[in-house]
Amino acid sequence: MMEANEHSSGQKPLIEIRELTKSFGNNQVLCGFNLQLFPGENVVILGKSGSGKSVLIKCLIRLMEPDSGEITILGKSVIHLDQKTLDQVRTEVGFLFQGSALYDSMTVRENLRFPLRRHPERKRGQEEEELIHQTLRSVGLEDAIDLMPAELSGGMKRRVALARTLILRPKIILYDEPTTGLDPITSNEIIQLILQLQKELGTTSLIITHDMDCARVISNRVIILFDGINYAEGTYDELSRSQDPKVRAFFKDINERLHG
Amino acid sequence: MEKIRYSLLGIFEEVGKLSSFTGRFFGAAFSRPFEWKELIRQCYEIGYKSLFLVLATGFIMGLVLTLQLRPTMIDFGASAYMPDMVSIAFVREIGPVVTALICAGKIGSGIGAELGSMKVTEQIDAMEVSGTNPFKFLVVTRVWACIIMIPLLVIAADAVGMLGSYFIESTRGEVTLALYFNRAFHAMAVGDLVPATIKTFFFGLVIGIVGCYKGYFSSKGTAGVGSAANSAVVISSLLLFLVDFIAVLAADIFYAI
């Protein structure tokens, strides 16, 4: 509710998506999705698996070309950008991939160095090394610096991936299912880490998930992706009290678990 | 009938996509920024990974070829021409083709599987968003590395092949290493060396492009990775013979003029 006031207070959204559509052949995945992400918010997009969540955020940073619609990030219309400006926008938008997507032929150090190599204000030598150490320290994995990704557990991989995303100090971070494939305890650790880093760095986040625990803890606002559109929107509490059967379906399992 | 038509269409589509991928490679192959470090790493990987296999195969081919040629050469009273025979056979055909086929199996499938799994696990997307052009970083470097390393591996295979041949000869007759190689080099003409070397660059191109193409567009899932590696070998082996045929034909026409 507080967020609703913030919006009306005239702040400009960092990300705005209007009427986004995307289909693969006959498979219409997105058919008119809308979204606004305001500074400092944690917005969760909830959707069943296969509902097009990954497609949505990949269209957002042009890893996929949307069929139609408007996308504005930090005031720039992303659809029409040339490669150079697009790369600039991408340094401001971090992306945490679903399966961590660490480069498995590189050590943790090289993984973290990779996004820095094309950065316009690249630091070198000692300074770069210091930045890598400091970023790894912030996710609690400084010791792993010389390990290969294959030597890391699922939770550690997710932390390294988070560090690799944070190292460019993005204003916005997109999380694609940050807790998938992790056990509940590790999931919770990752969620707490995300919240803590968020507080320290003041980033704005768009989190995509079907994990209700994650949605409950992290979100200021939840958008439900259903049938390719932003089907319902509100705070977690508001939506959990919704009478709409499709919205209730999301909360059914967790309400049963919490209330017996 | 319908099935044949369908698979023919599939082949044409594949040829079209492969050609446009090759076009994309040449579009990016000479432009900056160039990933030198990754290129050197790939050259090392590709050369190092297949060197032993290529040397072993070349040596054995040299042994076998000489053993099998010997009786006939003796019948014709031409056993003194063994070095000429073996060197020309190796430099013109056996060295390039055998090396290229081995590399298609070893390097092509390796590249297909590696890029395929990077694709499936979103590592290629991760590169894209961190401002590095993955096509340049992954594809251009690997294809260049193949174009550079395959000819070198072929030269190595030719050399050990002749060494193998000398080994057999030396157990049967009075021939020194110096004499053997002297005769061998004497027998070779520019007409043998130049076209044979030129075609090995194209062999490298074929192996690199097909491996990268299959991996880069591998379908989702671990099955996609396996089939990327597999079809990289099949398609590049076929194309290698086609390129070889065209190269020999072209050389023939060129020298006939």
Ligand SMILES: Nc1ncnc2c1ncn2[C@@H]1O[C@H](COP(=O)(O)OP(=O)(O)O)[C@@H](O)[C@H]1O
């Ligand atoms: N590259 C692609 N080609 C064809 N179909 C795709 C592709 N990527 C995703 N899809 C389809 O889009 C739909 C949504 O996928 P996705 O966004 O990955 O789901 P999720 O919400 O689980 O992240 C699925 O039906 C999937 O088959």
Ligand SMILES: [Mg+2]
């Ligand atoms: Mg997904």
